[in-house]
Amino acid sequence: MELYTLPEDRLMVRLHEEDRFYNQGNSVECWSSEQSEMLFAVLFQIICDHFNIEEDAQMHAEISRSWDDVLLFIIECLDEEGRKLKVSRSSPGKSELLFRFAAREDLISLSKQARSIALTGGTLIFFYPFSYLLFEDSSASASQELEMLMEEYGERSCLDAASIRQRGTVLQEKNAISFLADG
Incomplete structure (x- = not known):
């Protein structure tokens, strides 16, 4: 799905x-x-x-x-009166980058691209049925490059990292890029 x-x-x-x-x-x-x-x-x-x-x-x-x-x-x-509800979207500019990925192939492609330009780290969290990739406290230059790459393959999450961690399962802490790129 x-x-x-x-x-x-x-x-x-x-x-x-x-x-x-x-x-x-x-x-x-x-x-x-x-x-x-x-x-x-x-x-x-x-x-x-x-x-x-x-x-x-x-x-x-x-x-x-x-x-x-x-x-x-x-x-x-x-809503109850039949008016269309707005889908929550996160606003850029947080100190963390948290993106949702619908397909595993997108995560693997992202990780291979990131590794090829020397980006590392990240936490991989699974919250059924999606995977989330979290980067906390990235340096400003790496953060901008990483954010552009993540926007190419995934969608910014409207949920906060604490909620995803609490409701999901951490699959790889702090080294998700290498973990995914290695298969």
Whole structure:
């Protein structure tokens, strides 16, 4: 499962064949009501957890199938009166860099690029279903280069590092770039 922010406070979820919810039926038309309800409950909880959306919100989803047989969901969150909610976005300028990565391939590509320009460090945290890469107290010059590289492969997290650490699992402390680049 991949999740990306889109303009106009929308989210895009890509559900691949390998994802457990994808294979609950032969096609979307064959899913039972219970299977569909479970999928949307999980999607909604993930969105609430990773974007600071309150659990009393509503979710509007448009569903389609892409050319590569991936299910696409374009999602908007609404309040009780049906008004679109803003997706929380972090503002740049914090002393820490915390980015969310939807695909493992993006993390590996980032780490290889970073290592090739002598950037090191980072903490890798997994908070279902995403990986987060955290850099704390980077030097100003390395920080700017690192931030540009991270924006190319991931999305800035709207959550704070303490929340991610508390709710997720630290996979690699302080040496994530080397850990990921080495495979």
